Amino acid sequence: MPPPRSDLGRLIELMTTRRVYDPWQDLARRSGVALRWHSGDVGRFRNPFAVTNFRELSVSFSVGMPDWQMRATCAHECAHLDRGPITPSELAREEERVDLLAAQRLIDPALFEALVQTYPEPSATQIHQVLRTSEDHFAIYEQWRRGAGKQTAFLAWEQDLQPWPAPWIENHASDMPTATLRAMAANEADTDFDSTSSGRMGTFAWLPEINH
Numbered sequence: 001m002p003p004p005r006s007d008l009g010r011l012i013e014l015m016t017t018r019r020v021y022d023p024w025q026d027l028a029r030r031s032g033v034a035l036r037w038h039s040g041d042v043g044r045f046r047n048p049f050a051v052t053n054f055r056e057l058s059v060s061f062s063v064g065m066p067d068w069q070m071r072a073t074c075a076h077e078c079a080h081l082d083r084g085p086i087t088p089s090e091l092a093r094e095e096e097r098v099d100l101l102a103a104q105r106l107i108d109p110a111l112f113e114a115l116v117q118t119y120p121e122p123s124a125t126q127i128h129q130v131l132r133t134s135e136d137h138f139a140i141y142e143q144w145r146r147g148a149g150k151q152t153a154f155l156a157w158e159q160d161l162q163p164w165p166a167p168w169i170e171n172h173a174s175d176m177p178t179a180t181l182r183a184m185a186a187n188e189a190d191t192d193f194d195s196t197s198s199g200r201m202g203t204f205a206w207l208p209e210i211n212h
């Protein structure tokens with residue numbers, strides 16, 4: 001039997017009006033960011049899921065991750081790109097902020113509530129298949145939701161994409177290589193670029209450490 005017309009209308013309204021966050025689309029719109037892949041260690045990091053390198057403005061992902069881990073990792077790195085580099089002493093706190101931001105963007109509050117009502121302590125597989133993200137994101141999101149109501153959760157989920165280039169990049173524009181600035185502006189300005197400069201990354205001597 002088909003669903004009642006009112007339910008179908010509600011479903012179509014939700015599907016066509018909600019902006020579902022796609023971390024890969026969010027990464028792809030960031031002109032000037034080089035996408036890389038790795039297998040094993042990256043610098044001082046032991047087999048990281050991903051590494052965002054602020055010096056050369058690149059993101060490297062580990063090969064062979066399942067879909068839910070790729071989504072979780074890509075959303076995490078996009079949050080790093082929004083927020084920019086931090087000092088080593090801020091690193092642990094920054095990782096918590098970035099994980100919460102990624103979880104808020106990825107987890108549909110309606111799906112989260114349906115999941116925990118059905119399975120108060122969902123398994124890893126249930127989290128991966130329903131929310132399409134990691135247990136870490138589920139845990140940090142669940143803790144946040146104890147103090148955040150439904151409306152707050154929906155606002156966080158439906159938030160607009162952050163501007164790109166991010167403010168932290170604009171603040172350092174005078175230090176940045178011309179080729180990188182041109183690559184980042186390629187999606188915004190009606191400017192001619194020569195093929196040798198667009199997309200080529202320089203080295204950001206002014207930027208501190210990489211993040212994972």
Ligand SMILES: [Zn+2]
Binds near residue numbers: 076098211
């Ligand atoms: Zn991180």
